[in-house]
Amino acid sequence: MLSISVLQFGTAHWELDHILHRGLDREHGYRLKLKLVANLPASRLAVTSGSVNGAVADLLWAQSRFQAGTPYLYVPFSSQVGDIVVAEDSGIGSVADLAGKRIGVAGGPDSKGWILLQKVAARKGINLADSAEVQFAAPPLLSQALKRGQVDVIVTYWHFAARLRGEGGWRSAFGMSDLLTAMDLDHSLPMLGYVFSADWADNHGPLMRRFAASLRQAKVDLVNEESHWRRLRPLMGSPEAAVFQALRQGFVAGIPAPVTDKRIADLHRLLTLAGAAPDNLMPAKLFYRRQP
DSSP states (O other), X not given: OEEEEEETTSTHHHHHHHHHHHTHHXXXXXXXXXXXXXXXXXXXXXXXXXXXXXXXXXXXXHHHHHHTTOOEEEEEEEOOOOEEEEETTOOOOSGGGGTTSEEEEETOTTOHHHHHHHHHHHHTTOOXXXXXXXXXXXXXHHHHHHHTTSOSEEEEOHHHHHHHXXXXXXXXXXXXXXXXXXXXXXXXXXXXXXXXXXXXXXXTHHHHHHHHHHHHHHHHHHHHOHHHHHHHGGGGXXXXXXXXXXXXXXXXXXXXXXXXXXXXXXXXXXXXXXXOOTTSOOOGGGBOOOOO
C-alpha cells in the first residue's frame, strides 16, 4: 500500500482520485490510499512525521529538506507555478510595465513566482521591491483585492488565475513560463512534485515505479478524454463551464516533460536563483526519472 497526503481541494487530488476511480493502482500492482487534509502545513506534517508515505510539495520545500539533512525523492507532478493576472482593459503586458504598480503576491516574499519575477525585472534594470507597492496575501484575498481595484496586478497560483480568467473580465498579462524562458530556463520544469523520504523510497523502488506508471497513465487519460473531467467536476467545486474549461486546460498544460540531465541542470539553476547554495543542491538522484 502507498499512502499519500493531499489537499482535499488541491489539483493533485484530481489525478489521484482518477487513479482510484479507474483502479490504475491495482492495475499497476499496488494499492493507493489518500489522506485528505485541509491545508498545506497539515500535508507536510503528515509526510515529515511518517504518518503517510508521501505528499505534494514544491521544489523549494524539497530543497529545504535536503539542506536540513532529510532528503526526499521528488516525483514530478506539475510544471505550473502561477500566473500574473490583470483586468482585461489593463495596460500591463510585460514585466517592464510593473514599475510603480500595486502588486499583490500570493505565497509571501519567498514565493517562487515573486522571486522569479524580481530576477527577470532586475535584468531589465527594475527593482520591483523598491519601485512597486507590494502586498502579500492568501490567493482568495488577492482575487478579491483585484476585483475591488485595490491592486493593479496579482501574482497568484495558476488555478486561482484560471478561475478569474474563466469568470471573464480578467486576463493573463504573462505567465510564469514566460519568466522561466526569460531566464533561459526550460518552461516545462516540474515545479511541484510528490515527495517521499529518500530512505523509504530507496527501500521501495518497485512501489515507486508502479506509482509513477499509474501517474503517467492518469495524465494520459486526463489529456485525452473529457468524460473523466466531467466526473471530477464536483471535486473541482462544480465550477461554471468557462471556469471548468480553464481549470482543465491549465492542468493539462502543466503536465511536465520527462526529467533529463538538461532539465535537472535548469532546476539547479532555478534553485540557485531562489537563494540555495550552489554547492548544496538536491542531487540528480533525488529527481525521479521515467523508467525504460
